[in-house]
Amino acid sequence: MTATGRVRAEFDAAWNSFLRRRTAVFFTFFFPVILVLIFGALVQTQPTGGGLFAEPQTYYVPGYLATVVLFTPLSRVGSEIARHREGSRFEKLATTPLSRTEWLLAQTLVNVVIIGLAALLILALMVVVTGAEIPLTPGLLLLVPFVVLGVVVFCGLGTILGSVADSQDGVIAASNTIALPLLFLSETFVTPELLPEWFGPIVNLSPLTYFSRGVRALTYESAGLGDSVVVNLAVLAALAVVFFAAGAYAIPRTD
Template sequence: MSRTRRIRAESLAALRSFLRRRTAVFFTFVFPIVLIAIFAGLVRTGGAGLFGESPGSYVPAYLAVVVVFTPLSRVASEVVRHREGRRFEKLATTPLGPAEWLLAQTLVTVALVSLGAIAVLVALLGVGSRVPLSPWLVVYVPITTAVFCGLGAIIGSLADDRDGAIAASNGIALPLVLLSETFVASASLPAWFRPAIELSPVTYFARGLRAAGESGAIGWPGSVPASAAVLVVCAVLTLGVAVRVLPWRSTAP
């Protein structure tokens, strides 16, 4: 079997596994829409106070919910599930390698997150929000998803069990989504905390999409291609580390 066929077969198996888990489907496609209903319908962004930015500036924040939570929780739990079920031990005896397995998981997750992102954009249009669409969406969403697929695989490889992996994923995702120039502007955060924002991949996701949707500015750090380049580097690093730490051979005889 060729590499392409191995990756395709593993991708289809991963997709079927996802669709069988209703909780995962809910949090991928329904939870972000509930969040939009709360913020866009009840909190009313664009007014005064903490959420005083224009409604359109929160589009990256809503998308970040899907782009961060889904890859982290899904891939982390998949790694733990494969390890506990001794599936890696079986896969280690086949031609499929750890990089191919992770690529298959990433491709499926990118497809699911892309559908979730479309649902988010449609929901925003449904509540009357201005959605600054940009061709850069087809770059930023997959790349950032790949970043958190790699991070999710690392978490799953290091976690003791699935509960620990999910807890760690949520514990990392929540502050990243809330505090990376998404829902809360950096000016509203303490001065001592602001340098930490620069370390979050979500910051460059939000900056890049805002710049692309508003003006397409070309200066660091708001540059659209520069922010995308940072995310590419993050994706390469996290996926590379994930392949190395996957418990692929540790369970094999």
């Protein structure tokens, strides 16, 4: 079997495994929906009113997309690694031609499909429920590589967490501990003006920051293929390579 065939077989197995977990399927899509409904429709934004959610609805599109790009890969891939370790599956995988890189690639592709569908749902809700005005320009297609690269980054990070945590509970605790600060401190829901001046350079250390800046340039600033979009996409691509490689290396050969 070729490498493509091995990745496809693992993709099919991982995809079917996800569909069999109906609770996981439900909450994967329910969480971003309820977030949009609460903050976008109930709390709503108050432009020029000051404080949190003081920007127009479209400004927060990157934040809502970040919830699935960040949380879903961290928890899903991390938990999958933990389950494989507890079930001694990596010892069995070590006897097959499937490499660690191919296994992670298949898991990442599954997450790309899942999160891509969730992102489309979020964008539709933002337009229909909150009235966000997202410009329908050719440049909007660049959302696809931003989402894909963001998923790759956090699949890699989730793999590392799953490899070092001692249980599935440990993975969930670690992923939440990392994801919650990143979600609010990466130029998503909290504008840079609301943060202390000394915190500015720290924001640049978050991979999610480059996702947020690039997506905002496309959906809010209508920058098209401007410098902001290109630079943030390039940084995110470099980070995706680094995190994917680190994740593949971190996958245990045995349990």
